[in-house]
Amino acid sequence: MCSVLGLIVCLLLNFRPARAATWYFLRYNAPSGSQFLSFSGTMSIPTLKKAGTYYLWPGLQPTDNSGVYQNVLDGRSGTWWIGSGWCCSNPSLPWGSGFNVNAGDTVTFSNMKGSSNWTSTLKKNSTGEGVSNDFALASKSFNQAIFAIELDGVSWDFGSLTFSNVVITASGADTSWCTKAPENYKSATNYAISGVSVSVNNSVITCRINSVILQSPR
Numbered sequence: 001m002c003s004v005l006g007l008i009v010c011l012l013l014n015f016r017p018a019r020a021a022t023w024y025f026l027r028y029n030a031p032s033g034s035q036f037l038s039f040s041g042t043m044s045i046p047t048l049k050k051a052g053t054y055y056l057w058p059g060l061q062p063t064d065n066s067g068v069y070q071n072v073l074d075g076r077s078g079t080w081w082i083g084s085g086w087c088c089s090n091p092s093l094p095w096g097s098g099f100n101v102n103a104g105d106t107v108t109f110s111n112m113k114g115s116s117n118w119t120s121t122l123k124k125n126s127t128g129e130g131v132s133n134d135f136a137l138a139s140k141s142f143n144q145a146i147f148a149i150e151l152d153g154v155s156w157d158f159g160s161l162t163f164s165n166v167v168i169t170a171s172g173a174d175t176s177w178c179t180k181a182p183e184n185y186k187s188a189t190n191y192a193i194s195g196v197s198v199s200v201n202n203s204v205i206t207c208r209i210n211s212v213i214l215q216s217p218r
């Protein structure tokens with residue numbers, strides 16, 4: 001739930017134990033002057049072995065690293081729950097609604113920038129159950145698109161984490177952020193990416209990625 005760079009601030013705000021979370025993440029960095037306009041895809045829900053602080057999320061971070069706008073698959077109760085929100089302050093916004101999911105489900109997520117809000121939509125593929133929430137974040141300039149595994153007191157014991165049909169749109173004209181390999185934080189993750197294509201129309205870059213798989217710790 002913490003931003004990947006604002007971790008210490010987030011820990012303080014949440015009054016969490018000052019124990020470092022273990023991070024695995026891939027990050028697409030938009031170049032200066034470019035910002036993300038939407039982020040969508042399908043997340044395949046892995047097996048949850050036990051209750052624990054497993055936060056698995058696709059999310060966006062702004063240029064000032066003031067927080068993270070994320071769709072979090074949360075294992076704390078022992079049953080996966082997924083919901084979207086902005087962590088943690090500046091602005092302080094209520095967390096969005098969500099629902100339980102199980103191993104084998106797929107959830108489509110969509111985060112879209114509007115005139116004053118970003119809108120998150122989550123939908124469980126097996127039942128069609130879905131939620132939609134607005135977050136007053138349009139003043140943020142999101143320049144980082146992240147696929148993260150954030151663990152506290154548990155290990156990566158759920159197998160691979162697969163995202164498919166990923167579409168990221170951005171302003172600007174430089175498409176290299178899409179076609180080059182994402183940043184692999186501390187080279188900690190074995191991953192596979194396939195089917196990348198990019199197009200530009202009316203100053204909007206559309207980056208499509210067939211699959212992003214975080215396979216295992218390295």
Ligand SMILES: *[C@@H]1O[C@H](CO)[C@@H](O)[C@H](O)[C@H]1NC(C)=O
Binds near residue numbers: 042106108125126
């Ligand atoms: C949704 O589920 C159906 C079958 O239940 C499957 O054919 C389809 O590919 C799934 N869609 C996504 C986006 O995973």
Ligand SMILES: *[C@@H]1O[C@H](CO)[C@@H](O)[C@H](O)[C@H]1NC(C)=O
Binds near residue numbers: 115117134
């Ligand atoms: C932004 O979200 C709020 C809260 O859901 C809503 O009342 C408002 O109409 C939204 N504004 C726009 C421009 O979508």
Ligand SMILES: *[C@@H]1O[C@H](CO)[C@@H](O)[C@H](O)[C@H]1NC(C)=O
Binds near residue numbers: 201202
């Ligand atoms: C390019 O964008 C415009 C709207 O900005 C749209 O009408 C048009 O269909 C798009 N062209 C392609 C090839 O997607």
